[in-house]
Amino acid sequence: MSNRRPVASLWIGEKLHYLNQLCLKSHVLAGHPTTLYCTDKVDNAPEGVEVRPASEIMDLDMQLVADTSASFLSNVFRYKMIQKTGAIWIDCDAFCHKPFPDDLEYIFGVHGLLGALNCGVVALPQECELMDQLxxxxxxxPDYPPWWNKNQRRKYDRLDEKMSHGARIYKAERTAxxxxxxxxxxxxxxxxxxAMERDVLYPVPFQLNDIFYDPYGNVEGHFTENTLSVHLYTNGTKPWWEKHVPMPGSYAARMCDQIGIDPSKALK
Structure with a gap:
């Protein structure tokens, strides 16, 4: 199984949360060579995950990260990583439900309830027009993202001009x-x-992310035979679940038991 397609992600910080450990290890157990590029020394990556310096892909402006969020520069990093290595990008909160097929040149999909695309799991040809434009x-x-309307531009204009241009765009629209x-x-x-349909990579809408911690929530009811990945949306996780082990019987608890992760050892 070690000849499956490689996957990779980025971690900014020193410690992984148990949900990140869970998701990374799920890819290892599915047979995907899994690399975690890191800005700091991370000593609690799961066994089987190769930890490498993020600087191998690009230099990260940590001041810009401080002005925005840890996920901000991952949006640039993922495409530079794909272009350089050919690996599939996986967010650290994407759980591997089934291995990624070898014959899919493009892997990305619809998420949420509005039909927009997400970039939490992405495979692209290393040379393609989409990569070039991104x-x-x-x-x-640009002065403003080309799809912004007048209200979004006004929101940007009201922000402190002392901030960098990139930080102002981010503050105006976090997903820009x-x-x-x-x-x-x-x-x-x-x-x-x-784009793949929602059930393939984002079967549970992010608006319902609490369901992963509910022992009576039927998470698998959202899955189909086409489901490959399950996004856990840790950016939307309520602080309680970051600091406490998941309730017995919940999807998060069951997957930890299945994969072999002890949540109590990696809480915030």
Whole structure:
């Protein structure tokens, strides 16, 4: 199984939460060579995960991360990583339900309830127009993202001019560097039609993310035979679940038992 397609992610910080450990190890157990690029020394990565310095892919502006969030620069990093290594990008909160097929050149999909794309799991050809347009957007930020309306531009204009241009865009629209950009450029390049249906990569809408911690929540009711990945949306997790072990019988608890992760050892 070690000849499955490689997957990789980025971690900014020193400690993984148990849900991140769970998701990374799920890919290892599915047979995917799994690399975690890190900005700091991380000593609680699961067995089987190869930890490498993020600087192998690109230098990260940690001040910009401090002004925005840990996920901000991952939106640039993921495409540079794919371009350099050919690995499939996985967010650290994407659980591997089934291995990724070898014959899929493009892997990305619809999420949520509105039909936009997410970029939590992405595979692209290392050379393609979509990749080029995404990287050009990040490397040469326009005055405003081209899809913004007047209200979004006004929101940007009201922000402190002392902040960097990228930070102001992020503060105005947090997803302007993630799902918004990916959706826009996929449409511009004609790749939007390659998007997988929601059940493949994001079977549970992010609006319902508490269901992962509910022992009476029927998480698997959202799955189909096509489901490959289950996004746990840790950015939307309520603080309680970050600091406490999941309730017995919940999806999070059951998957930890199945994969071999002890939540009590990696809480915030």
């Amino acid at each position: 990287l050009d957007y990040y490397d040469n930020l 560097f993630g799902p918004q950009a990916f959706t826009y450029f996929a449409k511009q390049t004609g790749q939007f039609e390659k």
